[in-house]
Amino acid sequence: MPSPLRSLLTIIQKSVDDIEAAFEKRGHDFPSIDELPSERDSIRLEPGVQAATALLTSAAYQLIANVQLPPSYIFNSLFGYYLPSALRAAMETNVVEILRQAGPQGMHVKDIAEKAQVDPTKLSSILCYLATHHIFREISPNVYVNNRLSSVWDTEKSLEEIKQNPTAKFDGTNGIAALIGHCADEDYKGAGQISDHFMAPETAFEDTPERSPLMVALGYDKGSMWSWFEEPSNEMRLRRFGIAMNGVNSLQPPDAILKGFDWASLPEGSLVVDVGGGIGVSSISIARAFPHLKCIVQDRSKVIEIGTEHCQKLLPDALSSGKIEYHEHDFFDAQPQTSSTVFLLKQITHDWSDRYVIRILKRLRDAATPTTTLVIVDTIINHPCPSPPSEIPGANLAPPPSPLLANLGVANASTHFADLSMFVHFNACERTLAHMVELLAGTGWEVTRVYRSDDSGGYLPQIVARTVPIPVEE
Incomplete structure (x- = not known):
């Protein structure tokens, strides 16, 4: 019987072999972290590569937790709060954009600080800390360049453009x-x-x-x-x-909303109501891929203003043709769209505690036709321990190899970040599938299918439900 360390090492080795084989099959080597993003990064999005990456990540973190001295592991975790502080400082001072313009030879921290108009000593501490976490690369003492990780938040704008209109810094970016x-x-x-x-x-x-x-x-x-x-x-x-x-949305493939529920099967002219749809990210993707559908994005008035502007830049024909409309609506009020083919709730239920979610679901059930479908896209919390199997198609996940945690541990930590973030923002939470099924059943909806977004199974899956008789309160 191999030791836990050897078992984890075996998982890591096999995952590396699988990932490298996928790249070699397409005539590429796996890229170094010091390289900038390129077209071959699309290979990372292939299901087999994503699955191997999840196993490798889970095993690597679990290996560290096993071998590091417990006080060291706890204190490294404890002081992790400096990482978001440093990330924000680098982002707000436009370090990525400054280094992009500097090119591959990099730039000394004093020159970066001069352009960013900040203290070079303090900036040096921030960049050294980030580079220690492989975010940016220090190529010689105090000289930095962008790498694969830092480049992901590049706005692709010049420093001069950002300074001229700082409120528009994020407009037109990947977010x-x-x-x-x-x-x-x-x-x-x-x-x-x-x-x-x-x-x-x-x-x-x-x-x-x-x-x-x-x-x-x-x-x-x-x-x-x-x-x-x-x-x-x-x-x-x-x-x-x-x-x-x-x-x-950028944390998933761009067409993630299109994978799972069969949007193509909806009849010509079907109405998709994007309830609380924000600036219309999901509806724009749906309308672009399936022009035979009509989408209505509902949200608060100020969000609708921003959304209309966003859609005008990305898909103006959909606005002018009426394929996408933006309507002001409070989803706690009666739903005005009573002939909807699909109600879409993307990242809405996690914003609210149970009693509020029940009200939202009841409003939609009141407005639904017998054939209306409800599609909920929200994170599902999976337990670190094995859970009883579900009879719902798509609900069950294949157990990972031993000794990995049932939910893949830190490889799936984003679901738990999201859960705590909902507590912080709204006194709300992400939910287990059993929790969500219970809320839906009590408001006249029955879950018919779960479409998992990846092999980790928790991040933004699609939960599909149909109408059933509303339970009578005793």
């Missing part, structure tokens, strides 16, 4: 820089309140978004995060948040 800004600003501040909020008698069982850890951290008592975003002083943050949600 990752905006996501870093949001997570390392609002989310980070709220995370610092988790323990106090969780233990204080007055907030321990709070489930309203108005008294979330973030609202406490910001000292805001006039509503939830959504109303805080709409304060005049937060115009930039609201705009950044909308684009950041596109950054979340």
Whole structure:
């Protein structure tokens, strides 16, 4: 019987072999972290490569947890809060853009600091810390270049362009820089309140978004995060948040919303209502791929304004033809679209505690026809231990090789980041599949299928439900 260390090493070795074989099959070597992104990165998105990557990541982190001295492991984890702080500092000071313009010879931290208008000693500490985590590359003392990791949040704009119009820095980007800004600003501040909020008698069982850890951290008592975003002083943050949600979309393949539910099977002229659809990221993808469908994006008025502008840049013909429409609507009110083929709830239910989700689902059930389909796209929490099998098609995941955790551990940690982030923002949560099935069943919906987004199974799968009789309360 091999030791746990040997078992983990075997998983890592096989995963490396599988990944390298996939690249070699297409005539490429696996890229170095020091290289910039290229077309061959698309090979990483192939299902087999993603599966091997998940196993390798899980095994590597578990190996570290096994071999590192427990105090060292705990303290390395504890001081991890400096990483988002450093990421935000580098993003806000446009270091990636400065280094892109500097080229492969790099730039000394003093020159970077001069262009960024910050203290070079402090910037040196930040960049050295990031490079130690393989984000940026230090090619000689205090001389840095971009690498594969730092380049992912490049806005592809010049420093001069950003300085001329800083509020538009994130416009037209992949959204990752905006996501870093949001997570390392609002989310980070709220995370610092988790323990106090969780233990204080007055907030321990709070489930309203108005008294979330973030609202406490910001000292805001006039509503939830959504109303805080709409304060005049937060115009930039609201705009950044909308684009950041596109950054979340960038964590999946661009066409992820199209994989799973069979959009092509819907009849000509079918109506897809993107409930709480933000700036319309999902609807734009659907309309571009399936022009026979009509999409209505519903959200708050200010978000609709930004969304209309976003769609005008990316898919103007869909707006002019009416294939995409933007409507102001509060999903806690009666749903006005009563002939919808599909209601789409992408990353909505995780924003709300159970009693609010029940109200949203009931509103949609009231407006549904007997043939209306509900598609929920939200993170599913998987337990580290094995769970009982489900009878729902697509719900069960193949168990990973021993001794990996059932949920692949840190390789699937993003689902748990998201869960805690929902607590911080809204006193809400991500849910297990069993939890979501229970909420749906109580509001007149039955889950018929789960389409997993990857072999980890938790990140933004599609949960498909149909209407059933609403349970009668006794």
